[in-house]
Amino acid sequence: MRISLRPVETVFYDLFTTAANHLVAGADLLASILDDDADRVAVSEAMREAEHAADETTHEIVRRVNSTFVTPFDREDIYALASALDDVMDFMEETVDTIVLYKVDELPAQFAEQVHILQRATRLTAEAMPRLRSMKDLDEYWIEINRLENEGDRNHRRILAELFSGSYKTLQVLKLKDVVESVEQAIDALETVANIVEQIAVKES
């Protein structure tokens, strides 16, 4: 395995930024499937490609961790951050996939708001990754992610109450519950990413 000649720090920060940018792309794809005239099969295929690209980045980070003598922060933390970023993509891909597989035709009104929260949280994450280098100005990132996660949580509960209100057919409840839960898991996974970044920052400070 080739040992990189570039400073290791740069490589890792760049890779984390790449990983987070895949999430921005994934959240935008997920949002696009909500359009009435969306080509669901095309979006679903684009999502699968985005997920493969994200996988590549995750594997590249793991390979680098295993072949680099000096890492910018603890190996376990690098591995945990890479996995957490990867989990976000998996939940987003699952959401798109579920919508297509279950042939979901109508989503609860508040679902678009959840996807919007997800989009904002992925953008904040992508903007924060390069700041891992200086470990500066990261507080505002994780505070805002926590705020978004709380907002998403309240919204999620409203959607569940609506689903179980009796105005949906039971098979429809079963379908929609899977869709809204996978978006909620994607938002939670972005909070996990922020918690890991906070842990790293506290250790390094």
Add this chain to the structure above:
Amino acid sequence: MRISLRPVETVFYDLFTTAANHLVAGADLLASILDDDADRVAVSEAMREAEHAADETTHEIVRRVNSTFVTPFDREDIYALASALDDVMDFMEETVDTIVLYKVDELPAQFAEQVHILQRATRLTAEAMPRLRSMKDLDEYWIEINRLENEGDRNHRRILAELFSGSYKTLQVLKLKDVVESVEQAIDALETVANIVEQIAVKES
């Protein structure tokens, strides 16, 4: 960050005891919602406060781990134990929340027994935490938790068989399954706590 002047050991044992006491309070709140004349909104709010209090304790433990030079046992084990205790509260809060959100009106008869197992397991956990200091008399704790978890597991399976017996409406099955599964997860999480305590005790012995 302030470095504590009290002996670190005392601080951690006290914090773990506080965390486990939050669980006792949470399990009692969950039990109280089963009363026919319970004020569900009030219980749900009290539960949310209990969960916030538990979060505070978890964060305090994590802060201490990160700012203390000498910890009474491995940092990873302290972190794992704090997370596992926190998970129990999250599952209990989810249970109460699901009952309120889904407007669940009738629970299977054996459900009260599950909540009773949960209450007993939280009390045993709270009584065991101060014994982490001497690492003595912990065997009986984890043996009894394992026994309770097995009892809870058998009871859980009986409830599921009842739910799918055909005597419930499908939407009701969907609602009740979420409720009983979150209690089962809370009991499992208490077994995870006991497993971590066992691991710590084996290492330190």
Add this chain to the structure above:
Amino acid sequence: MRISLRPVETVFYDLFTTAANHLVAGADLLASILDDDADRVAVSEAMREAEHAADETTHEIVRRVNSTFVTPFDREDIYALASALDDVMDFMEETVDTIVLYKVDELPAQFAEQVHILQRATRLTAEAMPRLRSMKDLDEYWIEINRLENEGDRNHRRILAELFSGSYKTLQVLKLKDVVESVEQAIDALETVANIVEQIAVKES
């Protein structure tokens, strides 16, 4: 606790092989319940015994890790591998249990194919475990597991699309979804095992 006089390496490789062989037995039991004339109660009991035997092996590995001075690879990796193998068994036992508890009478046609993938993956895992000793010829194992997991994933999605196609009663969808998801989780857990083996091999190489 007795410190083993046999070379530690041999003990761990043997125990991992034993653990994987329990999985082969479990997958075969799961396959046997699909026969029209299967004695479901008997299979369910045999499965529970297989799960207990697997638990014993897991505990033995954990005890050895905690009482051995020199381990053939990192303690965390031994622990992670033992847990991951144990998870596979838990998902297989859950599958059998769900079939019995919910009195599932007819499974989707493609379900047998999923169980067949699971059987092949457990066999590959059992054959790979003794090769941990030399760390040789492991690539083909994890490449093939990844291929099987992808095949299982595609098959799983086809089954879900079939379940939600409208040709099943909703209560039936709820039952079958739990069954097929637990098999999918068992296959995923075998991929996690392969990923951990890959990680260990990369570190040791």
